[in-house]
Amino acid sequence: MTSRAFSRPFLEELECEILERLGQHDLLSTSRVCRRFHAISAPLLLRHIARYRLVNEDGYRSYTRLPNTYKVVARLLHDGDICRHVRYFDMPTDVGSVTVPPDALRAMWLSMAKLVALSLTGRLIAGVLDWGLNDVYFPGLRRLRVDSNSMCPSLITLHIDSLTHLRLDDDVTFPSGDIQATSLTHYHGPLEAILRFATHAKTLQFCTIHEPGTYGRTDWPSLSSLTACRSLRTLMLVLEVPEAVLLRMLENCVRFPSIEILLLKYKIAWYDPTRTQVNQQDRLEPSFERLFAPFPTAKRIAVFDDYWDSDHDSDDDDDDYWLTKQGPIWAERLSKTCSNVEFIAFGEACALTRGPDQRWMASRFTWEFEETFGQWVVPAVSG
Structure with missing residues (x-):
């Protein structure tokens, strides 16, 4: 034949x-x-329009911008037929010098009937006040990132009940009223929003809370409502608060039943960055047993302090040396609170892995550990 x-x-x-x-x-x-x-x-x-690369030409992790994204957006604004194929869309809102008529933007959004993920990044947007998103509903939208209130206040309200991924910047005001995020699995954003719908977020698995410190603030809320998220596996708390405040926020948390990966970043008591010399006797023992008592199932733990990330030269080597000495002692104590723990990092200087003989061995901290939390709403693409 x-x-x-x-x-x-x-x-x-x-x-x-x-x-x-x-x-x-x-x-x-x-x-x-x-x-x-x-x-x-x-x-x-054009189903997947992202602005960043995941790896460069040599295969190393890279977050450089893709050069032709703005050209793609310009094409979408003039061709509604192509818009209907877009599913993952990272909108480059920081165009700055380009002014787009709201009716053109609205026509583009209304043509994106298959949109699954939308990322609206950027803060001060020059020349654009109306993004044409008012009362626009995307029936298939499951992943959303919003970095500015100026984008569209109703965008979150219209889609919150069907979103699986939500990422908000810390200056985004969450809509008022009864909010039920019943489908949410990934959250990254300010504390107030997640506490409002935590009791209904039965499917939440990954949660990153970033809350900048406000001078003089005393009304830090309890985190106890998060314990209702029984599916929560990964939790990252980035709070610009001292240890005493974090302990108060956790004191009513009986137990997080399913946490496996935990990262805490706060103002740890053992450092005083105003001093030029940090003496051994000046270092205060952190209350790790009390901090980690609500997380008995944690397997991978990382603890960070704001001072570790700042530019300091005078005692850098001394601090690292001290951490490498104290780390195994703390890890042994923590293993009594979190019996299943396999990996612990105290900053980048001290990372430890639990061996088959239950002894703690020096390991290496990689930022891929933290990247577990801050997942892309619109994934980056390979270079």
């Missing part, structure tokens, strides 16, 4: 349905087969 070329193509709708199932690499190859396939494949290649 001899093979023959197709005398006529499939229906265009069927070909589009077939090609939609291909990955980006295969789709690029298919677009070069013939003009007909190119006409179908080219719009589909």
